[in-house]
Amino acid sequence: MARIETPKRIRGTQDIFGDEQRRFAAVLEKFDRVRRLYCFQRVEIPVFEATGVFARSMGETSDVVSKEMYTFEDKGGDLITLRPEFTAGICRAFITEGWQQHAPMKLVTSGAVFRYERPQKGRFRQFHQIDAEIIGAAEPAADVELLVLADQLLHELGIADGVTLQLNTLGDAETRDAWRTALVAHFEKHREELSEDSQTRLEKNPLRILDSKDPRDRSIADSAPDIDAYLTEEAATFFRAVTDGLDAAGVQWTRNARLVRGLDYYRHTAFEFVTDRLGAQGTVLAGGRYDGLIGNLGGPETPGVGWAAGVERLAMLIEEPPAEKPDVIIAVEDDSAFKIGLRALKLFRQSGLSADMIATGSPRKRYDKATKVLAKVLVSIRGDEDSSEINTRAAQGVEEHERVKELVLQLVGA
Ligand code: ATP
Numbered sequence: 181m182a183r184i185e186t187p188k189r190i191r192g193t194q195d196i197f198g199d200e201q202r203r204f205a206a207v208l209e210k211f212d213r214v215r216r217l218y219c220f221q222r223v224e225i226p227v228f229e230a231t232g233v234f235a236r237s238m239g240e241t242s243d244v245v246s247k248e249m250y251t252f253e254d255k256g257g258d259l260i261t262l263r264p265e266f267t268a269g270i271c272r273a274f275i276t277e278g279w280q281q282h283a284p285m286k287l288v289t290s291g292a293v294f295r296y297e298r299p300q301k302g303r304f305r306q307f308h309q310i311d312a313e314i315i316g317a318a319e320p321a322a323d324v325e326l327l328v329l330a331d332q333l334l335h336e337l338g339i340a341d342g343v344t345l346q347l348n349t350l351g352d353a354e355t356r357d358a359w360r361t362a363l364v365a366h367f368e369k370h371r372e373e374l375s376e377d378s379q380t381r382l383e384k385n386p387l388r389i390l391d392s393k394d395p396r397d398r399s400i401a402d403s404a405p406d407i408d409a410y411l412t413e414e415a416a417t418f419f420r421a422v423t424d425g426l427d428a429a430g431v432q433w434t435r436n437a438r439l440v441r442g443l444d445y446y447r448h449t450a451f452e453f454v455t456d457r458l459g460a461q462g463t464v465l466a467g468g469r470y471d472g473l474i475g476n477l478g479g480p481e482t483p484g485v486g487w488a489a490g491v492e493r494l495a496m497l498i499e500e501p502p503a504e505k506p507d508v509i510i511a512v513e514d515d516s517a518f519k520i521g522l523r524a525l526k527l528f529r530q531s532g533l534s535a536d537m538i539a540t541g542s543p544r545k546r547y548d549k550a551t552k553v554l555a556k557v558l559v560s561i562r563g564d565e566d567s568s569e570i571n572t573r574a575a576q577g578v579e580e581h582e583r584v585k586e587l588v589l590q591l592v593g594a
């Protein structure tokens with residue numbers, strides 16, 4: 181007989197179950213709660229887009245576009261890419277769906293994203309992000325709004341203590357050009373000492389050398405000129421408005437003049453919330469302002485700012501949520517009481533109480549099994565449809581107990 185090969189899970193993907201799933205769900209629930217408090221609307225966007233949407237917006241030299249995209253030709257011959265992030269897709273939607281009429285828009289979304297990278301702890305090929313964006317607002321108040329939202333989310337998740345907000349400005353176009361020239365001059369002097377990757381970056385995207393993790397680059401990057409000397413009056417004023425806003429809102433931050441972020445589209449504010457509790461994968465939430473992006477994609481010049489956070493990394497940091505326990509567990513102790521058990525189960529559920537039933541296996545053991553479920557209320561049923569005996573049991577002070585008793589009366593009275 182031919183052996184059937186057992187299927188394998190693809191490297192870098194995950195099946196999320198049990199306490200891991202509860203952590204995951206807790207992050208998404210908190211995110212949904214907080215986004216409502218801040219009056220952000222939720223959008224759903226496609227899992228795949230034309231490759232150009234990501235290539236043009238994230239920049240050919242970014243890690244994501246140059247190495248990490250899942251790109252393939254579909255049956256119709258179109259080149260498509262599984263979304264490696266949300267911002268580009270949301271901006272595409274803003275353009276193609278004519279959302280200009282709704283600007284400024286405060287939006288969130290969440291779901292799976294895909295990157296072809298080396299799988300390791302906290303780094304997957306299919307992972308999940310939560311994402312928040314404000315599109316059509318040029319004012320620094322929008323940056324502040326998003327950062328305050330992120331800060332409240334981390335506080336509500338109970339992880340704010342181990343996490344610092346690192347903040348930088350990349351200035352406006354004029355600032356960036358001047359700074360870039362100064363950086364290139366500095367790095368040219370040390371070209372031979374730089375890592376191979378950074379020698380390539382020097383041609384294509386010299387800013388990225390600043391956040392290189394290669395030890396050969398570190399001291400050269402650390403001695404590079406800061407952006408501060410090149411900030412235009414306008415860019416400096418913008419950055420000050422952001423930091424003043426954060427101070428006013430009581431959000432702690434530190435300046436990280438080396439923070440440049442991977443994507444070409446950032447302008448002005450760039451930020452990362454970083455923890456020391458996840459080893460090398462320390463960034464839990466990151467983003468910035470991308471005023472040129474929608475224009476670059478061929479849409480109307482529209483400012484934007486946003487952030488994304490990895491759900492898995494947040495889930496690893498939070499305290500384990502309690503296991504889900506039903507409000508009611510029913511033990512059907514006689515097979516002849518099965519139907520009344522079914523009616524009780526439906527009635528509890530329709531009344532908004534979570535309920536489950538034990539009606540199989542040895543009748544003598546069902547009560548014991550039911551006690552092990554640790555539901556708030558235990559309902560045991562004996563006898564048959566015509567003469568059933570229904571008992572309820574709960575610890576002192578359990579709110580749901582009275583409600584269950586009422587429903588049981590309704591059931592036997594009917
Ligand atoms: P990193 O420097 O860790 O590669 P990144 O700069 O590529 O992060 P972003 O593109 O800003 O990350 O994505 C936002 C968040 O998504 C990250 O802060 C992180 O929490 C999470 N993230 C990124 N890549 C992965 C991955 N491969 N697996 C799990 N989470 C990830």
Ligand code: MG
Pocket residue numbers: 243
């Ligand atoms: Mg990355």
